[in-house]
Amino acid sequence: FILPPKLNKPITDNPRTSLSTTTILKSTTESTTDPIPFNITNIKHSLKTFQDLSLPYFTTRNGQIAALTVLVLTLLNSGVSVAFSYIGRDFWSSLNTKDPLQFNTMIIKFGSALVAGVPVSVFYRFFKEKLSLEWREWMTVRTLDLYYENKSYYLLPPSIDNPDQRISEDVKSFTSFSLTVFITLLTSTIDLASFSTILYNIDSKLFASIFAYAAVGTVVTTNLGKQLIPLNFENLKKEANFRYGLIRVRENAEGIAFYEGEGEEKDENLFRLGEVVENAMEIIGVTRNLELFTTSYRYLVQILPVSVVAPLYFRGDIALGVVSQSSGAFNHILSDLSLIVNQFESLSGFSAGVERLGKFYEGIGGADGDLLRVVEKDRTPIERLRYLITGNDDDGDDNGISDETPEPKQPPASTSIPTIQIVETEPTSTALLSVTNLSLLTPTTSRILFKNLTFTLPPSQNLLIVGSSGTGKSSLLRALSGLWKTGSGVVKIPESVLFLPQKPYCPLGDLRKQMCYGSGREVEDDELFRILELVDLKDLPKLMGSGDPVKGLNQVVDWSNTLSLGEQQRLAFSRILVSEPKLVILDEATSALDLKTEERLYGVINRFEVVSVGHRPSLVRYHDLRLRLGGLGGGKMEVGAETISKKEKRRAEGQDVV
């Protein structure tokens, strides 16, 4: 778009030039976002969200001090710009009048202005960057607070894609772009006021002509460039999709190599690349047409103001310096007046980014906390639950903004959604875990998995949950852990429970962290070595530390891609011995182990009460009760747990049926 040449701006920073499409909020992973239509309703909504997101930082003391500093420096910086305009004028005039005394005076003035102006300009940029960084840090810290609070990272509605990208990229772009927009508006207003006065004092005709010139430029550019808005939006999306395709290959390299899927992967990458190129080709075509106009427009700017005042100069009414000053002032004002035109594209992209962030904060619970004050109304817990289930408010409040992905199915209309009640209690002499009338729905689709399930696990007993694939065994564990609350009934469970899934999670960090993850404990090395021996991983620290076991404990590697699944499962068992929970929940946690190692591990955790889910017949002998799930068809009542007799346990040893 039109960026007139800066003829008379020696040292000032022009934020407009940094407002480019590369700084707008962009996706780094697969994106499903559609361009948001640029209309009044959406602009109003975006402004409201923008206000909700941006104001909280400036209610803090640090935010206020930083903002005030930047404000003062912005004003000083504009002052420097005006001062140089006058110094430049007199400098050229002294040359014109061949006045060496005046010329020398102007050189001295220029030098003094440089000494005063350079620090202003440099510190203005420094404090602007600092404010942007501190604001980003503040906002990201609070975002992470909300993200990890109440397991929001797990409960995010499916309509909110790429949360990682929103936290890292979108927040960063939001703070830096918001600041740039604000400063641009401020400097443009100041520029417009000061340079308009200069220009008006030189010649009122020149003053009028600039408005006419800017109006023509705005109308023509808007019409020619309109197409670029959706095309650039598509460009970001297609680039992100291409990148995401390549990332997936890296993440799944082994699977692809086993399948020999190189050809198909390459075809998919080439297809995505083709989409990028096709779209980019359209962009450069439209840009070519636009530039036929903007290039002439830019060149014309160099002679237009001079042509208007030239008759005055020829008559001897004004000096050469005034001609140069009028040209500079003309350029300043033109760039101020062309602000919307210049930034039309970036602003529409920014508005889409603001919407993405607003939705994200609603999703991670900004509604409940007042940290970011992101929503207009408070949600009750039920409303919040409804939002988490459906990704939508049920109040028919249509703001005209289209959501990023189709909304999931709505749950049956009701005034309130019951939730499963989780009561953390100390174990009694008769019950370690009790489940009463538990009915469970899948959170996104509200499909009933089972109804009115009731059972009790007494202390010193283990429970095995069996059933065909997809009957809801893992979902029952999610309900016991409080991760899924969609349904009804009461779960009484001890406070300290450790859950081991089939594919253990390996956090970033050293071997010590793998073992202590989630326990909050710091354990002596000797104790860790002893535990590793118990779970059949005695040699692991030595191996990892090239012979030095202590070094091995501190070794940081990508554990998920280094250890076999069986080794990861054994390492996960070490967490039980570190954490010493009241209850252990195992979801096919020994599926990758041989039967001997499985027996050894169940022996090692013999002193803990265990609830296991699994299909393997060998599991029967480590449990006292069995709960069968399945065949409900969404309706039938569950009977509860049955006792596994000693005879059956003996029979199960080495047998193949549960």
Ligand SMILES: Nc1ncnc2c1ncn2[C@@H]1O[C@H](COP(=O)(O)OP(=O)(O)OP(=O)(O)O)[C@@H](O)[C@H]1O
């Ligand atoms: N987040 C989710 N949203 C909606 N439905 C889900 C979700 N997670 C799982 N389901 C569905 O819930 C049902 C029960 O899933 P679950 O994982 O509990 O089965 P399972 O009995 O443990 O199966 P398997 O033995 O194969 O591991 C499945 O039909 C599954 O597709």
